[in-house]
Amino acid sequence: MNPRAAMDCPARAKRQSLAIAIVATLGLGACSYRNDVIANGAALNTPQACDALPTTVALAPHTRILAAVFETTTPTQPAHCRIDGDIDSRVGVDGQRYATRFRLRLPQAWNQRFYMGGGGGTNGVLVDPVAVMAQGFATIGTDAGHDNTLNSRPDAGGTAAFGLDPQARIAFAYQSYDQVTRVGKLLTRAYYGQAQRYAYFQGCSEGGREALLMSQRYPEHYDGIIAGDPTLHLPLGPLAGIHTTQLFAGLAKRLGKSLPDGQPAIGQSFSDSDLLLVRNAVLKACDALDGLSDGIVDNLPACTAPRVHTQLLTAQCPGAKGDACLTADQIKTLETAYAGAVDSKGRQLYSDWPWDPGMGGVSATDKSYSQSWRSWWLGSSSATANNAIKLSFVSAISVLYTSAPKVPFASSDALPFSLAYNFDTDPAKIYGSSAPGVAPAYTPSSASMYFTEATDLSPFKRRGGKLMVYHGGADSSVSLNDTLRWYESVARQMGGSAQDFARMYVVPGMNHCRGGPATDSFDMLPQLVQWVEAGTAPDSVLAKASNPGYFNVSARSRPLCPHPQQARYKGAGDINDASNFRCE
C-alpha cells in the first residue's frame, strides 16, 4: 500500500454509515471527502447551508455567530464556509469590553479532520491557520479572550492590560481554548452533517503551552497534539528575562557602555565578535561530542558548563579587552546567566540554559536576527535605545502574572522595573493570590493558572492521543532544559518511557520556534496524522535549514530524533544530507 495514501486518508475502519464519496484531492495529495446531501433532504456543505448556519444551529449560552460567509476559491484558499463568532461578550471589572473571538473555516473538500492552531506571546490576535485549511482540515483559532487592538493600554502594560480583569486572565490561561474547541466541533458537525473523525492541535511558544494544556487539562478534545517550544512555566519566562537583564545591565555599566540617555547599553555588553568567540568556544568544547565537527552540537546533555568553561578561559583576555578576547567579567556574567535565575540564597527560580552554540554570531543585520539569542537577551549592539525582546515582556510580570496587578506601567518602565526587581520577595506575587476580601479578587494565583507542567498524561494516552513536542537548543525565550526535565518526568510517571504516545524532539541550534544556525524548517503534522490514524510512530522527522548561508548549515537537512536519541553521522556521504544520519 502506498504509505502516502495511508497517511493522508482517514482510516476506512472508522467510517460511519453515511454515504461518502471521494470527490477531489487538494493540497499535498490529501484525500478529501464530501457529503452533499444527507438525511431530511437538507443540503449541507453548500453556500446556502453556510449562510443559514446562524439560524440552524443551537449554540451554548453566551455564544454568538457574528458572520457566516461562503468564500469562493482563490489562488491561496479553497472554497469554504467562514464563520466568525464570539463567546462571553461582557464588560470587565476594568470597564473594558471583552469577548473570546473565534474564526472557523470549513472547506468544501473536507478531509474529515478538525484542527486548532495555538497563539503566541500573550495572544489577543485572532489565530487563523488558513494554510492548514487549504490542506482540507476544518480549522479554528481564537484570540483567547481579549483583543490587542481594543484592550491595549499604554499606561497599563500595553497588550498585557487585560491582566486587570480577573476573568480575562482565566480566559487566556485555559478557558477560551476549551470553549472554542467545543463550539468549533459543534459547528463542524452541523455543517457537514457528521463529526470530525480526528482532531488536532498545534502551536509553538504560548501556542505550545496551549497544546500541552490540551493534553493535560482537556484530554478529551484532541487525538493528536504538537507542542513547540512550550512556555510551560509561562510567568517565569519574563522572570528569567529580568534576571539576565540585571546581569547584562550590570556588565554594561562595568564595561563603561552607556546610551545617550544614560541607561546601561545592554546590547553592547557583548559585541558581535564577542558572541562569535563564545560560539567558537562552545563548538570547541562540544561540537565533536556527537562524532562530527559540523557546527551543530547534537549531544547537548554532554555539553556541560565545566566543559564549556575550560574553553571560554582560553578566550579570556590576558590583558586589556580587545576584539579577539573576552574579559573575565564577561565570562563570569555569561556563565551566571546560563545557570538560570536564583534568589540571594541560591535557590533556583527558573531553569538553567543549555550551552548551544546557536547563541553566537548573529548581528542586527542578519535575516535571522529577530529570532536570535542577541535579539532576545541583549538587543542590538548598535541601537540607541535598549531593545532586547525580553524587556517587552516585563510589563506582563507587573500587570498580568502577579496578584494583584501593579499599574501604572508604561513601556519606559520596563528597564527600571527590571533593575529594581527583588528575587527574594517579588516572585512570591506569581505564586500568591490577592488578599481575601479585597475586590476584585485575583485568584487563583498565576502559577496555578498558567503553569502547564502536569506529568500524568494517562487520560490523554487512554483515549489514544499522540503528542509530539519539539524545542530549540538555542531557544532564548524558554529554556530547552525546562521542557526536557518536564518530559523526563512524564516518562518516569508513565512507567519509564512515554515513547508509545509522547515524543520530544530537540532541534540543535534553533532559537525560539525558528531561526538560528539550525535545521529549523520542518512539518510534524503529516507524521502526527500518520501516528494517530495508522499507528505509525514518528521515529525521526526530516528537517531542513531555512537560513542558507548562515555559518556552515546552508542547504543542510538532518533528522530530528526522539529524545533521548540524537542524530549521528553514519560515517560516509554528504554531511548536509539527512539520509547519511541516523537516530541513536
Ligand SMILES: [Ca+2]
Ligand atoms: Ca557536531
